[in-house]
Amino acid sequence: MDNFAGGTAVPETELDAAELEVPARILPVAELHLHIEGTLQPELIFALAERNGIALPYAGLDELRERYEFTDLQSFLDLYYANMAVLQTEQDFADMTRAYLERAAAAGVRHAEIMMDPQAHLSRGIPLSTCVNGVASVLATSQEEFGISTLLIAAFLRDLSEESALEVLDGLLAMNAPIAAIGLDSAEVGNPPSKFERLYAKAREAGLRLTAHAGEEGPASYIIEALDILGVERIDHGIRCMDDPDLVERLVDARIPLTVCPLSNVRLRAVDTLADHPLPAMLAAGLNVSVNSDDPAYFGGYVDDNFAQLGAVFELSDFDKARLAANSIHSSFASEERKAELLDELNGGDVAHA
Ligand SMILES: Nc1ncnc2[nH]cnc12
Numbered sequence: 001m002d003n004f005a006g007g008t009a010v011p012e013t014e015l016d017a018a019e020l021e022v023p024a025r026i027l028p029v030a031e032l033h034l035h036i037e038g039t040l041q042p043e044l045i046f047a048l049a050e051r052n053g054i055a056l057p058y059a060g061l062d063e064l065r066e067r068y069e070f071t072d073l074q075s076f077l078d079l080y081y082a083n084m085a086v087l088q089t090e091q092d093f094a095d096m097t098r099a100y101l102e103r104a105a106a107a108g109v110r111h112a113e114i115m116m117d118p119q120a121h122l123s124r125g126i127p128l129s130t131c132v133n134g135v136a137s138v139l140a141t142s143q144e145e146f147g148i149s150t151l152l153i154a155a156f157l158r159d160l161s162e163e164s165a166l167e168v169l170d171g172l173l174a175m176n177a178p179i180a181a182i183g184l185d186s187a188e189v190g191n192p193p194s195k196f197e198r199l200y201a202k203a204r205e206a207g208l209r210l211t212a213h214a215g216e217e218g219p220a221s222y223i224i225e226a227l228d229i230l231g232v233e234r235i236d237h238g239i240r241c242m243d244d245p246d247l248v249e250r251l252v253d254a255r256i257p258l259t260v261c262p263l264s265n266v267r268l269r270a271v272d273t274l275a276d277h278p279l280p281a282m283l284a285a286g287l288n289v290s291v292n293s294d295d296p297a298y299f300g301g302y303v304d305d306n307f308a309q310l311g312a313v314f315e316l317s318d319f320d321k322a323r324l325a326a327n328s329i330h331s332s333f334a335s336e337e338r339k340a341e342l343l344d345e346l347n348g349g350d351v352a353h354a
Pocket residue numbers: 035038073080185186187213216264294295
């Protein structure tokens with residue numbers, strides 16, 4: 001498969017193949033939709049459980065892996081929240097973050113905007129300072145250590161109350177937590193963006209950037225609410241916009257970024273198979289889409305795996321791949337200077353430019 005293999009010549013003979021094989025080029029990308037708790041690999045879950053003396057309800061790795069069959073978003077969230085029990089200390093949060101960055105660097109990620117779910121830890125008795133400082137301690141040196149610039153997004157659980165979210169945002173602001181943005185995640189249907197109008201107003205006043213999950217399982221109208229009521233700059237997922245042609249036109253005209261997560265959508269049954277995924281149609285419509293991994297430890301892959309599987313099913317051109325990479329960089333909350341560096345790196349290679 002020629003995923004990311006922009007410079008690979010088509011060989012005419014077996015001899016040529018050996019001589020002409022050009023190593024596949026991994027495109028530099030920004031990962032904009034990534035839940036750090038969704039990067040907890042089964043091996044790390046067991047290692048942290050042992051370190052913290054926590055008894056897991058699985059006899060071993062295989063039994064845990066057998067649970068990674070999801071019927072919808074909620075069936076995944078149940079396991080995702082349960083497995084967080086192993087995260088107890090700053091060191092645990094730091095180890096999880098370090099493992100993600102190491103793997104992401106190999107996937108071509110050069111900038112990552114990392115969501116974390118503080119309420120999912122507070123509800124287990126883990127203080128804000130433990131989860132925030134543990135993750136942030138690794139992000140502080142991510143560029144030097146891994147070549148990945150990073151920023152942190154505090155995501156709020158939409159199945160909890162707005163009061164709870166406001167209280168946690170207050171706590172984050174009071175401790176001067178190094179967050180650049182807020183997001184909205186967890187069980188979507190029945191928890192529309194409009195429920196969080198005051199939260200987003202407060203975050204905007206505090207100078208934070210704004211994003212929200214919308215249109216993953218929920219209807220296109222949730223995307224409209226996120227734009228009009230919350231004032232978000234970016235939509236996480238957003239695939240259900242394809243049900244509403246007027247909304248598609250609006251998103252195209254305004255260049256609203258949609259952080260799409262193809263393997264996640266397949267594993268959570270938002271689409272039947274990867275071949276049914278709307279990404280090619282979204283690209284063809286002119287939408288500002290990027291490819292992201294969401295919860296890579298649970299959904300069978302990191303950003304490079306998402307691109308590889310898309311490439312296996314859809315024959316994305318080098319131009320499409322470069323466009324997806326450029327969209328991710330343009331849509332990030334990175335400084336203009338960092339975006340320019342990343343675009344230079346992208347354009348320096350031999351894949352067609354966006
Ligand atoms: N795909 C997803 N949708 C909503 N909330 C999430 N939390 C972690 N992954 C999520």
